[in-house]
Amino acid sequence: MSVEPETSPEMSTAEVCDAGYQALAAAFPGLETSVFRGQRRVVVPAASLAEAMRQLHQAGFDLLVDVSCVDYLEYRGATSRYGLVYLLANTRTNERLTVRCFVDDPEPTVPSMVPLWPSANWLEREAWDLFGIRFTGHPDLRRLVMPEEFTAHPLRKDYPLQGRGERHNFPVISREQS
Amino acid sequence: MSIATSEPLSQSADPATASRSEEYLWTLNFGPQHPATHTTLRLVLKLEGERVVDAMPEMGYLHSGFEKIGEHLSFNQYVTVTDRMNYISPMANNVAWHHAVEKLLGIELTPRCVYIRTIVAELARISDHLLCNGAVGLDTGAFTFFLYAFQQREMIYDIFETLCGARFTNSYTRVGGLSQDITPLVVEKIRAFLKTFPKTLADMERLLTRNRIFVDRTKGVGVLSKADATARGATGPIARASGVTRDLRKDEPYLAYNDFEFDVPCATAGDCYARYLVRMDEMRESLRILSQAVENIPAGPVDVGIDQRIARPDKKQVYSTIEGTISHFELSMSNRGFEVPCEESYAAIEAPNGELGFYLVGDGNETAYRARCRPPSVLHFALFPHLIRGHTLSDIVAVLGSLNIIAAELDR
Numbered sequence: 227m228s229v230e231p232e233t234s235p236e237m238s239t240a241e242v243c244d245a246g247y248q249a250l251a252a253a254f255p256g257l258e259t260s261v262f263r264g265q266r267r268v269v270v271p272a273a274s275l276a277e278a279m280r281q282l283h284q285a286g287f288d289l290l291v292d293v294s295c296v297d298y299l300e301y302r303g304a305t306s307r308y309g310l311v312y313l314l315a316n317t318r319t320n321e322r323l324t325v326r327c328f329v330d331d332p333e334p335t336v337p338s339m340v341p342l343w344p345s346a347n348w349l350e351r352e353a354w355d356l357f358g359i360r361f362t363g364h365p366d367l368r369r370l371v372m373p374e375e376f377t378a379h380p381l382r383k384d385y386p387l388q389g390r391g392e393r394h395n396f397p398v399i400s401r402e403q404s
Numbered sequence: 405m406s407i408a409t410s411e412p413l414s415q416s417a418d419p420a421t422a423s424r425s426e427e428y429l430w431t432l433n434f435g436p437q438h439p440a441t442h443t444t445l446r447l448v449l450k451l452e453g454e455r456v457v458d459a460m461p462e463m464g465y466l467h468s469g470f471e472k473i474g475e476h477l478s479f480n481q482y483v484t485v486t487d488r489m490n491y492i493s494p495m496a497n498n499v500a501w502h503h504a505v506e507k508l509l510g511i512e513l514t515p516r517c518v519y520i521r522t523i524v525a526e527l528a529r530i531s532d533h534l535l536c537n538g539a540v541g542l543d544t545g546a547f548t549f550f551l552y553a554f555q556q557r558e559m560i561y562d563i564f565e566t567l568c569g570a571r572f573t574n575s576y577t578r579v580g581g582l583s584q585d586i587t588p589l590v591v592e593k594i595r596a597f598l599k600t601f602p603k604t605l606a607d608m609e610r611l612l613t614r615n616r617i618f619v620d621r622t623k624g625v626g627v628l629s630k631a632d633a634t635a636r637g638a639t640g641p642i643a644r645a646s647g648v649t650r651d652l653r654k655d656e657p658y659l660a661y662n663d664f665e666f667d668v669p670c671a672t673a674g675d676c677y678a679r680y681l682v683r684m685d686e687m688r689e690s691l692r693i694l695s696q697a698v699e700n701i702p703a704g705p706v707d708v709g710i711d712q713r714i715a716r717p718d719k720k721q722v723y724s725t726i727e728g729t730i731s732h733f734e735l736s737m738s739n740r741g742f743e744v745p746c747e748e749s750y751a752a753i754e755a756p757n758g759e760l761g762f763y764l765v766g767d768g769n770e771t772a773y774r775a776r777c778r779p780p781s782v783l784h785f786a787l788f789p790h791l792i793r794g795h796t797l798s799d800i801v802a803v804l805g806s807l808n809i810i811a812a813e814l815d816r
Binding site: 262263265267288289290291292294296297300301302303311313317320324343344345347348349352356369370371372373380381387 | 463464467469471472473475476507508510634635636637639648650655656746747748749750752759761763765767768773774776778782783785786815816
């Protein structure tokens, strides 16, 4: 391995089952990777995300645990604004891998993972809803928790925690209209 | 708005149009307020007669921005919010949250704390499964079963009340420790529970497991295959009822689960009945864990030492030692607190519903930069249209109940 990970007591577990990651590293040399508290993380550029995830799916990562997003707007030293986080797991070997992919503002877009893992469906809808990340190839990219009429993406760092006014944007539906 | 289709019945009277398009389908709005959803969620159903052709789950009615709040509350404060996620088993959420925080901070808990957390997590599992199976029984007509289950839940509430003062929203854990130590009275109550609960569990099994009506209503309903379970992200008892053997307590042992002897109940049928059986058996395994844990609680402190500057020292230490005073002062000052690495980590526990994890991004502050919650309910609710297609309207309550959808956890 080319990386010098941080020393941590749980590191050995990451060394043991690393097969899926090794397969990815062989196919995509030069990926930025690190280990923290025994967790293997790898950064994949958005351009090769689809291909890399397909390889990981074939390498045995059959469970997509989570798709989430981090807005690095106020994060010290961050170069990209959004970081997508894919948590993968292999249910046979219990290997875990965190795939991160950075995208930037005008049109943050990544390929959808629904064709590989159907579980990505709602998770990606949530990331679209709360962060405004577009997932190309998603079959049904609607808002998940916020109402359809909502215009903002509330988990972005430039959306305030408190404030008034948002409710006035909602249409009032009378009993006759409903 | 989107559900208002035009006069479905009058069109179905005309056979010519009915055969050509789907217009004869009846659209039914199920929820958001419905006695069988138990929580606030909505299903838009497409029905052909009594058969469900398609279902569109809608969520967000209880969305209260828990993840946004997580970016503004400190690691210790946020535990009160986790109580309100899956309010059926808040203890498990508390444990999951601080498990993730401690992974980010790299804290090694004391053995006593580890055992107590294991005990409360297993009690939470029992109480969650009791309510879930009880609600399935209730929705399929077994009201007595539900009352038997709730009676036992009350006993667990009593244990929690004695333990930490709160019955429902416990907020029991702290970074690096617990809000209170376990007392002999709590141990007594848990022992009493361990003695009485197997009897009630046996009664409950006798009431429902071979009940003809219940079996007919749940067997073969909402079948989830093993491949689908993994591909669609099911975890916990729902995945295990479909033949997936994954259980984080065994596969990635956390807390004290390595010390105990227990089995992971699995089934292969993947239907509502299998999910019911898996939950019933999991309660029995939880009892096994509890009976081993409660007799072997290690002595010693519950919080990590003063030298780590993580957990607030108790009053005796504050007033009688200089280290305690300094530590208390440092932890109380808003501009001090403990050090958090500028890193990201994910940690999950096997919550009663499945894999409950938190992805935390630390930026040096005592507040998470991002506190992502990975709730099992979202992925399970997404399964629902897949499971219900082709079944009848009356099967909805059985499937919905066996998925154990908790809307507060769903929406966060």
